[in-house]
Amino acid sequence: MYYVYILRSRPRGTLYVGTAKDVEKRLRQHNAGYSKSTKAFRPFELVHAEGFETLAEARKREWQLKCTPGGGKEKQRLAAGG
Numbered sequence: 001m002y003y004v005y006i007l008r009s010r011p012r013g014t015l016y017v018g019t020a021k022d023v024e025k026r027l028r029q030h031n032a033g034y035s036k037s038t039k040a041f042r043p044f045e046l047v048h049a050e051g052f053e054t055l056a057e058a059r060k061r062e063w064q065l066k067c068t069p070g071g072g073k074e075k076q077r078l079a080a081g082g
Helices: 023-032 056-067 070-080
Strands: 001-007 017-020 044-052
Touching: 001 023, 001 056, 001 070, 017 023, 017 056, 017 070, 023 044, 044 056, 044 070, 056 070
Parallel strands: none
Antiparallel strands: 001 017, 001 044
């Protein structure tokens, strides 16, 4: 199973979308500073996760949330618990 996850930076409130097999492990890695793109915005909290059977499906969903015109609004809605 693969997951698309949304993290919220506690200090800034900004959202980050990613893909992983183990979301809890990936969250620990983000909070430990393993990712260059998120290191400066730690700590993070997990606000949403969706499961997919294949990596291709998860990556497609990640792309939708990051790159499509409606993706930003949907990302905000999901992060808010909706």
